[in-house]
Amino acid sequence: MNYSEFMRQIKNNPPAGVYLIDGFQDYLSDKIKQSFTQLIPEEERSMNLSVFDMEETSLSNAIEDAVSMPFFGEKRLVMINHPFFLTGTKKKSKIDHDVDELIEYINHPQESTIMVIFAAYDKLDSRKKITKQLKKLATVVSIGQPSENETKAIIKNEVAKAGCAIDDAAIDKLMELTSGNLTKMMNEIPKLTIYNNDTKRIDSKSVATLVPKSMEQNVFDLVNTVLDKQPTKSLEIYHQLVLESDNPIQINAVLIQQFRLLIQVMVLKQHGSSQGNISSSLKVHPYRVKLALQSIRRFAYEELTSAYLGLVNIEREMKSSSRSTELLFELFVVNFMKKTA
Structure with missing residues (x-):
């Protein structure tokens, strides 16, 4: 279920025993935590609400708490953060987690406990047994990229x-x-x-x-002025970005990301993918995909790749030479417009 469906469910129905909150979205995650916290009366929270960080605490401690009966209350809430064992990332940790304990628990959860696992990651490793079991047995709430x-x-x-x-x-x-x-x-x-x-x-x-423009939106405007062959406007936006962030290398990196996105969206669109499928495949917000789809209608694949490679080259120079970063960008704009004239 998505966030809106979850909020309706938690408001109108008894809570499930185990939840998996899948995705990284700070605002939605905080709202979900608030909703669960409100299920435990304020005067009981010190005894019946526990939060465990899997980067610092053993999973066994969380399971031990989950199987305990609530203390002078009806429900116990156990929230688990940073469950890195659900991902494919090899994380150096001094803590050895016995995930079989969690598998055993979710197959036979304590009726008086609400366990909530916050998996704030881009991707979970679906090949792992623990991930498969959670997706099968827990109530999964997806909050990664709302439509x-x-x-x-x-x-x-x-x-x-x-x-x-x-x-x-x-x-x-x-x-x-x-x-x-x-x-x-x-x-x-x-x-x-x-x-x-x-x-x-x-x-x-x-x-x-x-509302001020985000750096990403200013970069998006810059990308379009470059592709539209507007050198004066391009340099004006670029210099303003440098003044605001004082980090030309970061600006160049965001530009590279934006051109890469345009190329990826163009290729996927040519293969028949919808806006929603593109967003899911690239793990990019649907609105950014929508803007990218609008942009690529006006430009050729060769123009996008030429700009992308040009920016990759000047990034290399920015990091390895003493030449002015602003001069390097100006040269990129001039050279790109000559090539695609």
């Missing part, structure tokens, strides 16, 4: 809690300026609701006024 529609629903719900409404055009503008980063969008909502307190409605104009 565009789900993101809009989450935003509208959060705005409504503040007694306001938000236009669809305003949501689109908010997603554009934050590159679809849900946590960033949620952080902007209090400011927007206060600003629009008189009208109780957030419009696109107020979003454009109050």
Whole structure:
């Protein structure tokens, strides 16, 4: 189930015994933790709520707590963070986890315990027995990349809690300026609701006024001006980015990532993949894929690869030579436009 389905389920139905929260999305993860915490009365939390970090604590300790009866209460909540044993990453750890204990537990969970495993990773190793068993027996909540529609629903719900409404055009503008980063969008909502307190409605104009562009969005604009053969505008955006971040190598790295994304989206689109499938395959926010699909309609594959390789070359020079990083970027723009003229 997704985040919205989970919130309805936890509000209207008794909780399940074991949950796997799959994906990395700070805002949604925090909201889910709050929802579980509220299931335990505040006066009981010191005795019946435990949090275990698998990078610091043995899994056996968490299982031991989970099989214990709640102390003067109806439910015990056990939350497990950083379960790296579900991934394919070989992590150096002084702690030896016996995952068979967890497999045994999820097959016979304690009825009075709610166990929640927060797997905040890009990908779990589905070949592992423990991962297979969890996906089979636990209630799985996927929060990695909410769809565009789900993101809009989450935003509208959060705005409504503040007694306001938000236009669809305003949501689109908010997603554009934050590159679809849900946590960033949620952080902007209090400011927007206060600003629009008189009208109780957030419009696109107020979003454009109050919300700064993310670096990713500025880089996206820069990519388009380069591909559109606008040297003056390209250099203007680039110099502004350098002033704001003071890290030309980082800017170049983000540019490389953006051109790589455009190439990947173009190839997958040519093979018949939908926007949703592309987002899932690349593990990229659906809104970024949507913008990439709009961009690639205007450009050839050869243009994208030429720009990508040019940026890779200047990154190498930025790291190995004493030449001005801004001069190197200016030369890249000039050379790219000559090649693709």
